Amino acid sequence: MTHDVSLCLKEAEALSLRILDKAGFSPAHANAITRSVVAAQRDECHSHGLYRLINCVDAARKGGLDPQxxxxxxxxxxxxxxxxxxxxxxxxxxxxxxxxxxxxxxxxxxxxxxxxxxxxxxxxxxxxxxxxxxxxxxxxxxxxxxxxxxxxxxxxxxxxxxxxxxxxxxxxxxxxxxxxxxVVARGEIELHRRAGNSIPEGWALNTEGDPTTDPAAALEGAMLxxxxxxxxxxxxxxxxxxxxxxxxxxxxxxxxxxxxxxxxxxxxxxxxxxxxxxxxxxxxxxxxxxxxxxxxxxxxxxxxxPSQRRFEARERSLEHGVSIPTPLYEELERLA
Amino acid sequence: MTHDVSLCLKEAEALSLRILDKAGFSPAHANAITRSVVAAQRDECHSHGLYRLINCVDAARKGGLDPQxxxxxxxxxxxxxxxxxxxxxxxxxxxxxxxxxxxxxxxxxxxxxxxxxxxxxxxxxxxxxxxxxxxxxxxxxxxxxxxxxxxxxxxxxxxxxxxxxxxxxxxxxxxxxxxxxxVVARGEIELHRRAGNSIPEGWALNTEGDPTTDPAAALEGAMLxxxxxxxxxxxxxxxxxxxxxxxxxxxxxxxxxxxxxxxxxxxxxxxxxxxxxxxxxxxxxxxxxxxxxxxxxxxxxxxxxPSQRRFEARERSLEHGVSIPTPLYEELERLA
Structure with missing residues (x-):
């Protein structure tokens, strides 16, 4: 069982800004990125929420982007x-x-x-x-x-x-x-791989070009x-x-x-x-x-x-704030 | 067994122009429509070729369009x-x-x-x-x-x-x-109906909103x-x-x-x-x-x-003209 950490939107923003500041992002970039990831978290689009700060900081560290x-x-x-x-x-x-x-x-x-x-x-x-x-x-x-x-x-x-x-x-x-x-987002295949589950046929091909239900083979091969x-x-x-x-x-x-x-x-x-x-x-x-x-x-x-679920999530988050899994929160706090 | 009638592109154009003139289309409309249906016939897009003149003339007769x-x-x-x-x-x-x-x-x-x-x-x-x-x-x-x-x-x-x-x-x-x-063109379902074949699941729903493989039920219901x-x-x-x-x-x-x-x-x-x-x-x-x-x-x-097959057909038609089934040719001649 995993516990979630609840944050009000202001706290989520502050956390994001601290992370980005520490990683060397200019205030202008930190603000723009924070608006985007907090909006996604608010709308319960978890894959584009606070979680993405990890990639973003990592890419900056690897020279993949200029934070200034x-x-x-x-x-x-x-x-x-x-x-x-x-x-x-x-x-x-x-x-x-x-x-x-x-x-x-x-x-x-x-x-x-x-x-x-x-x-x-x-x-x-x-x-x-x-x-x-x-x-x-x-x-x-x-x-x-x-x-x-x-x-x-x-x-x-x-x-x-x-x-x-x-x-x-x-x-x-x-x-x-x-x-x-x-067919699906790349992250979806990655989630199946981590969970040890197979993926449905029709999502991807292996490196031989044959249909595969093995998520690892799919990530090596080609998505459809x-x-x-x-x-x-x-x-x-x-x-x-x-x-x-x-x-x-x-x-x-x-x-x-x-x-x-x-x-x-x-x-x-x-x-x-x-x-x-x-x-x-x-x-x-x-x-x-x-x-x-x-x-x-x-x-x-x-x-x-199409956005109905997202807008319903938004209403909830504006009232009650957002929840993120404790391991993710701890990982973010280490970056902050 | 059905035989085909071969026409060079000039003959196909002339046939189209005669049909449209007889149906009361202005020369400007007749020329524009002819360019489109002959181009489709040339590229072997049969469903948008000379065949479509039948609908077009019929729609004019029914007041669905103004040919002038x-x-x-x-x-x-x-x-x-x-x-x-x-x-x-x-x-x-x-x-x-x-x-x-x-x-x-x-x-x-x-x-x-x-x-x-x-x-x-x-x-x-x-x-x-x-x-x-x-x-x-x-x-x-x-x-x-x-x-x-x-x-x-x-x-x-x-x-x-x-x-x-x-x-x-x-x-x-x-x-x-x-x-x-x-999923497919409406004409594709119509062709299955005429041929007495069922359609694959996933193409349409019947009027009850349930998946159907019956083309007649699909045409009455909803395509997907x-x-x-x-x-x-x-x-x-x-x-x-x-x-x-x-x-x-x-x-x-x-x-x-x-x-x-x-x-x-x-x-x-x-x-x-x-x-x-x-x-x-x-x-x-x-x-x-x-x-x-x-x-x-x-x-x-x-x-x-995507258009490779169409361009290959175009090359053939420019050299050899187009072929249309005899029954279609006869129907078109009756309109001309």
């Missing part, structure tokens, strides 16, 4: 703002670019934020959700490392490439989804894309738009940070924002109401909206 | 051009808007073409491919009619909502994919999205971007044309174009070369590119 990097803004075109993260974490770059993206989207209807040369560990939903709270619809995508085989192939090439979308709902929390284009050739196709689009289109790396050109300092974890991220007000003018309000018909009809038939 | 409608261009914002199809087929609107979209994408980096109030029967790959041939990367999406249940639900709500993407490859045919967000909740989420994004964002209908608000003239087949389409030249400036050429590394590595491991 100052992002540089480049106004590339009327509809494109680019931010060079200069090896820092993506989150500060997103926060730096957000107002530029909004301004461009509102002027042009649609605009793109391209983040380059960033270390990326965070969930994309927090970014598209932040844009939806500003009244924009938004899409975000990024490559990761070569973990996933293309359909018909047997070798890791594509990242687990997440795809996130948000739509503004006036007076309510936005409509948001965020999914990996692999969700939805067969369709998910693989979507993943290639993410490679191209969040890679060459913004002048950045493909997943197979990157690798996790390592002790030898030869990892190359940095890559790009693309965020596309649409302004309903600019698309619709005076019709904007009535069309946002119109969109509610879709959500109403999903709920009416007993289905859930 | 003249699209109206509206310059909505620096990054958004909207075309009101005024009840006509989407294809002429796309051709009308294409140059505006290109000009806006090249100026701003990213731009959107929104087509409203159109009758839509064509494959999206031909549109994104045309944009890639102009040097743009492009995404196209549209709702259809309520055929697909959201994950966790049991009733048709979402369309089969296609999602198409193209990326320019200098000196080569573009990288293109185009897929329905349902590809890739579970991830495919369903992608489909909701298509509903929102190609619906309310451009001031147009959700799939559940539309219905096929019918004899009573009460169908409401018209809806919107959204096309998003990105200009690599504007995103990348002097780096554009080297980044397009960089993108080739992805395609090379897909092919090296024995996997195929």
């Amino acid at each position: 990097a100052e992002p540089v803004v480049h106004d590339q075109a009327p509809g494109v703002v680019k931010i060079d993260a200069r090896g820092g974490c993506s989150l500060l770059s997103f926060e730096t670019g957000k107002a530029h993206l909004k301004e461009k989207a509102e002027r042009n209807g649609v605009a793109v934020l391209g983040i380059n040369h960033c270390f990326h560990f965070s969930a994309l939903w927090s970014e598209v959700e932040a844009l939806a709270e500003l009244g924009l619809a938004a899409l975000a995508m990024n490559p990761t490392h070569a973990f996933v085989a293309p359909t018909g192939g047997t070798k890791p090439l594509l990242g687990t490439n997440p795809f996130a979308f948000a739509w503004p709902r006036p007076g309510r929390l936005p409509y948001v989804f965020d999914f990996a284009t692999s 894309p969700f939805g067969g050739h369709k998910g693989a196709a979507l993943s290639t689009m993410i490679e191209l738009l969040a890679g060459p289109l913004i002048g950045d790396a493909l997943s197979h050109e990157t690798s996790p940070a390592n002790d030898a300092g030869t990892g190359r974890p940095q890559h790009g991220e693309i965020v596309i924002a649409f302004s309903p007000e600019t698309f619709l003018g005076a019709q904007s309000e009535s069309q946002l109401t119109h969109a509610e018909a879709l959500f109403d009809r999903i709920l009416e038939q007993g289905a859930r909206l | 409608a003249e699209p109206v261009v509206h310059d909505q914002a620096p990054g958004v051009v909207k075309i009101d199809a005024r009840g006509g087929c989407s294809l002429l609107s796309f051709e009308t808007g294409k140059a505006h979209l290109k000009e806006k994408a090249e100026r701003n980096g990213v731009a959107v073409l929104g087509i409203n109030h159109c009758f839509h029967f064509s494959a999206l790959w031909s549109e994104v491919e045309a944009l890639a041939e102009l040097g743009l990367a492009a995404l196209a999406m549209n709702p259809t009619h309520a055929f697909v249940a959201p994950t966790g639900g049991t009733k048709p709500l979402l369309g089969t909502n296609p999602f198409a993407f193209a990326w320019p490859r200098p000196g080569r045919l573009p990288y293109v994919f185009d897929f329905a967000t349902s 999205p590809f890739g579970g909740h991830k495919g369903a989420a992608l489909s909701t994004m298509i509903e929102l971007l190609a619906g309310p964002l451009i001031g147009d209908a959700l799939s559940h608000e539309t219905s096929p044309a019918n004899d009573a003239g009460t169908g409401r087949p018209q809806h919107g389409e959204i096309v998003i174009a990105f200009s690599p030249e504007t995103f990348l400036g002097a780096q554009s050429e080297s980044q397009l070369t960089h993108a080739e590394a992805l395609f090379d590595r897909i092919l090296e491991q024995g996997a195929r590119l």
Whole structure:
């Protein structure tokens, strides 16, 4: 039996800031990272919560990211703002670019934020959700490392490439989804390995290119894309738009940070924002109401909206704080 | 045994133009539709080839589309051009808007073409491919009619909502994919029904909301999205971007044309174009070369590119013409 440690959100923030400060992160980076991991913890997205600070600090120690990097803004075109993260974490770059993206989207209807040369560990939903709270619809995508085989192939090439979308709902929390284009997250296979369980067929191939239910063989081999050739196709689009289109790396050109300092974890991220007000003018309000018909009809038939569980967790956490397993808390305290 | 009728591409075009002229389509619509169905026939996409002329003529007869409608261009914002199809087929609107979209994408980096109030029967790959041939990367999406249940639900709500993407490859045919967000196309279930075959589990639910392998029950009930909740989420994004964002209908608000003239087949389409030249400036050429590394590595491991089969068919058809089953040819000749 494991016990949990309860923290109010302020305590969780303070813990995160102490850890990041000790690891040499600038206050700007520490604040941006803390907002992201505490939001994930609050929403009970444990894999992107306080737990991620361990990787983040470890990557900094291994030279995989620059904890002091100052992002540089480049106004590339009327509809494109680019931010060079200069090896820092993506989150500060997103926060730096957000107002530029909004301004461009509102002027042009649609605009793109391209983040380059960033270390990326965070969930994309927090970014598209932040844009939806500003009244924009938004899409975000990024490559990761070569973990996933293309359909018909047997070798890791594509990242687990997440795809996130948000739509503004006036007076309510936005409509948001965020999914990996692999069948499951890499961490899910890792959890099965640690627990000594086999994985379902269809998740991965071994190094011979054959289907495997052995999680260790899967981690050595190749994960599979969700939805067969369709998910693989979507993943290639993410490679191209969040890679060459913004002048950045493909997943197979990157690798996790390592002790030898030869990892190359940095890559790009693309965020596309649409302004309903600019698309619709005076019709904007009535069309946002119109969109509610879709959500109403999903709920009416007993289905859930993608972020519903997360928003329910948020309500609980805002009232009662968050809980983390004692071993994780102790590991974090050692970093603090 | 059925025999096929061989036509050279010129003959296929002439047949299509005669059919559309007789059905009252304006020359502008007849030309745009003919380019699309002959291109699909040439690429051996039979379900979007000459066969579709039957539906198209039938929809016009039932008042589901206006065969003479003249699209109206509206310059909505620096990054958004909207075309009101005024009840006509989407294809002429796309051709009308294409140059505006290109000009806006090249100026701003990213731009959107929104087509409203159109009758839509064509494959999206031909549109994104045309944009890639102009040097743009492009995404196209549209709702259809309520055929697909959201994950966790049991009733048709979402369309089969296609999602198409193209990326320019200098000196080569573009990288293109185009897929329905349902597990299979509706026509696939119809083909099983006609052949008296059952369908695999996982394709659809019956009207009770239970999984079914009976194609007739599936057509009465609800199709399922590809890739579970991830495919369903992608489909909701298509509903929102190609619906309310451009001031147009959700799939559940539309219905096929019918004899009573009460169908409401018209809806919107959204096309998003990105200009690599504007995103990348002097780096554009080297980044397009960089993108080739992805395609090379897909092919090296024995996997195929999504449009490879279609491009191989194109080569054959350009040399030898196209073949269609005699019964289809005879049905088309009766319309001509």
